[in-house]
Amino acid sequence: AQSVTQLDSHVSVSEGTPVLLRCNYSSSYSPSLFWYVQHPNKGLQLLLKYTSAATLVKGINGFEAEFKKSETSFHLTKPSAHMSDAAEYFCVVSDRLPGGKLIFGQGTELSVKP
């Protein structure tokens, strides 16, 4: 069965410093993996997706993630945090069962200090 674990429920960084949000997954198959961002009282916006092409995936707003099969990880990074990056981030794995069901991590809240 597929599952995803976000290792930190809350991460706090200073503006201009790097961001690292950690995600480990479990999958019986070669998974499709996604990172989504959610601002307060809003829906989720897709940041990036991995679907078995390049292992380093670039997304919007300067975010990127690296798929590491040996470590079953898909950590999200950004070289320099901006105040507007403060939000909730979800790591998501998609299984191969009918319906394209997504399995969500519990979320990591990112705070950015001025």
Added chain:
Amino acid sequence: DGGITQSPKYLFRKEGQNVTLSCEQNLNHDAMYWYRQDPGQGLRLIYYSQIVNDFQKGDIAEGYSVSREKKESFPLTVTSAQKNPTAFYLCASSINSYSNQPQHFGDGTRLSIL
């Protein structure tokens, strides 16, 4: 602009009342989904539809019902059988239900009990 529209943004339910949440998309997507989000938790799948006139139960379907009479519309009814309906409800759609397709989300409906 193409997207997903959820209405209303806020909804209040009285004891014993059924309420219906609207979800409309103009992305020409085949698949649509309903999720429930509780504070500090990831999203949980209520129902999904891979094509018009077809829908399947998700992980927490009890107390909810849906219909898919048109490609663009996937309304969710929260029935009086749902004893703890207070949550943030998110509708999503994807081009199809294959596992590598990302889902696009609306801005949600927040349901509360009066």
